[in-house]
Amino acid sequence: MRIEFYVLSSAAPADRLRAACQLAMKAWRHGLPVFLRGCDSAQCTELDELLWRFKAEAFVPHSLHQDDPQAPVVIGLDEQPNTRQGVLINLNPSLSPCVEQFSRVIEIVNQEPDLLTACRENFRSYRQRGYDPQRVEL
Template sequence: MTRVEFYVLSSTSSADRLRAACQLASKAWRHGMPVFLRCADEAQCAEVDELLWRFKAETFVPHSLYRDDPLAPVVLGLNDEPAAQQGLLINLDPSLSPFIERFSRVIEIVNQEPEQLHSSRENFRTYRQRGYDPQRVEL
């Protein structure tokens, strides 16, 4: 069954949330796991794309937008069906992915912004209702 984790940040900054997503994607890629980074919208895809180029000067994370290369090591997309199997889904969208079962691991990144906390709590409950055992990880 898919492993679900909620990584909880102490800040309210959306920039911290995106930076954490990039760090997690980089770590998973270095360990050989395909990554699908699900963004909330096209603007967030563009922001994460830019951040992946510059968040660590000494590291390159091979990535692509889904429409350009759905089989890149790190794929940025929206509600796209993942091309790779059994990888990591980093979900930045407020809703659950319709393709959860296609991943071996799902990470939801939570900051302390009230609207984001609300959607994360709803997602946590929904995962439980669907039979998953979501875990909380403090960052």
């Protein structure tokens, strides 16, 4: 499993959501199933709305898990992904209980202090599980 921590230079939550949408679009265009994991239902709704409008010239087929768990890009919380070996884009401060079912995990980190602390803890947790997480500067 490939695990990457994409590090943003800003602390703005909106930049983090925009990065998640861009990464979801890129993975989908490469034919990979995507699970966008939010931190709560309000953030899931925000991601759903943002995927409709973040790029005027592009459409990313997506759905909330409860509406269509088989969409190419699924937005949810801790639900089981419908397909294995896809990409998990984790916006939740904790590790996904389904992490083993993905071939790639992307954690998006910004400079907000509480999130930095949680992401450092996640980085250590992945290492303790035997993975080799990588840091990617955006």
